[in-house]
Amino acid sequence: MEFEFVEKKELKEKPKENLGFGKYFTDYMFVMDYTEDKGWHNKKIIPYGDITVNPSTMVLHYAQETFEGLKAYKGKDGKIYLFRPYMNAKRFKNSNERMCMPEVSEELFVDSIKELVKVEKDWIPEGEGESLYIRPFMFADEESLGVHVAKSYKFLVILSPVGAYYPEGVNPIKIYVEDEYVRASVGGTGFVKCGGNYAASLIGQKKAEKLGYTQVLWLDGIHRKYVEEVGSMNAMFLIDDTVVTAPIEGTVLPGVTRDSIMTLLKDFGYKVEEKHMHIDELMKAGREGRLKEAFGTGTAAVISPIGELYYKGEEVIVNDFKTGELTQKLYDTLTGIQWATKDDKYKWREEVR
Template sequence: MKYEFSITKNPNPKKKPDPDTLRFGTEFTDHMFIMDYQEGEGWHDGRIVPYGPLSLDPAAVVFHYAQEMFEGLKAYKSEDGRVLLFRPYMNAQRTNRTNDRLCIPQIDEDLFVEAIKALVKIDADWIPQKEGTALYIRPFIIADEAFLGVRRSNHYKFIIILSPVGPYYVGGLTPTKLYVEDKYVRATDGGTGEAKCGGNYAASLKAQEEAHAKGYEQILWLDGVHRKYVEEVGTSNAFFVIGDEVVTAPLDGTILPGITRNSVIAILKKKGIKVAERKTTIDEIVQAYKDGKFKEMFASGTAAVISPVGELRYKDEDMIINNGEIGPIAQELYDTIYGIQTGKLPDDMGWTVEVK
């Protein structure tokens, strides 16, 4: 291992949760990783310590100016006992793109991955093996220098926590209901739409709450300028099967460059299925539905992997997609990606990294 981290074992390990009742993001393992950054010294003092509260100054930059970022990936345990990460170097690369946008120091990609490996190895017995479960990994960086004034911080903490999780949506692969949001805006050109930072999600909560009140699990965002181009779902990237083509929004700075999104596109191309990254209006989607060409819709993301959509509501148009059932493309994509992640299918894409 290129990097070495000190380890302080938790003297009071917790009872493991029941894998049959696991929810998403409510249980946490026995340990966490912490590393500090000081201007002029760089990243240093990487350590694994017992999971617990952080002590931060009330004037820490993260509280007042939201200089922070986060990532998300999963670890799985294969039937033969191997612990597998799914494309962690893409998370490291995206971390540095987000860091650049938010004036957070770059972090070496190998350091990022080795820290994850070290922590997952310590808490590997927390990885659930029931179908649809995983160990969710949340790396994040916060600015913790104490001052009041709008400038970048000179001190940061890089932290990783782990959470054994069940399906992100309680229904698993049961198709969800989405509401097309045309009032609020998630991102615009030149903003932070492509960065993975908490502010993007905080700003989206109002729209999500209103959609929930109307009976919808999530929202589909439209572009922030014209309010007509479909962009992404609240927690994931959106795909539409129109005729014989799978369409998704392009990476033009306003949507998150999803790692599962990238994987979906690669698999579709490998299987010879037409896929296009292009701007598509919500009116085109509605017309395709009326013409009988709107065959499937699904979202992709680390949390849910593939989430089929059975209903899409835009203004007065209520579109029931594929009779409210999961479509064949969404099912095949889930089976393929989840199969590679868990080692049930051969990884002919070179995507998994084993924790040893």
């Protein structure tokens, strides 16, 4: 891909410990512009810095905005890998279509990430469980007050070195089941990775934290009784010998990790069922001891074991609030593929050369 490179005179000192998540950012970022007459143009890798926007910039008023999240890994073989980036690219394309935003081709999406990662390869941390988080995003930058589809957009990619999500091992979390507020409904933007979905979920998250819970399990927006997803993660439940998860029908994010975990589960010999599961059915399985394991799946944590569910005054403890054998096996297998310590028979690793 052809692009302009604007060199930075003085580079930052790279952090060596306590990376956390999203606290530090690399020296450079990728940026390109879109206009109706030119399409995507002005491709650049420039020093990371502030974006100047006019007060009338449309994204500030009408929220035409989408983003993605993936990681770059320094493999144990010394090579640099992305994990299934074309799946992120496809989801980004679908998100933009729903938000009436221009398409970024899968090739352009992945190439922009690869070129930036190559420039910033020395920023990829090499500690256990550490990686380089990649945030591509796009927004309407037309200067206009009027509710209409914008005519110009900006696409950027920024990078952030992140620490191990579980520095002391994979630990269970406590989940609050939300039945008052709604995050997504059929026909809406629940399947889109856009800021508005996360903004809508904050009130439930705030409520959960106030009650001493880590995350929110959202129910469907119409009946408020069918299990959907956990905040920023897809949710899965091992009931008896079957793993149950919500179907992808427009209200749940089609997660890259979700799809990968489902593939592993089937290879491990587990039955996987995508269905609308009533919250009462889930709680009953928990009371009867048939809910053997539960976990969330997402890019940041890979797997988040669920140790407790709280719904309408009732608490259900899952697997004695311990990380289950299956959960740990899934985590070890997927991270092994990502960091190239395990064979990648699925061809999920994409080398950055």
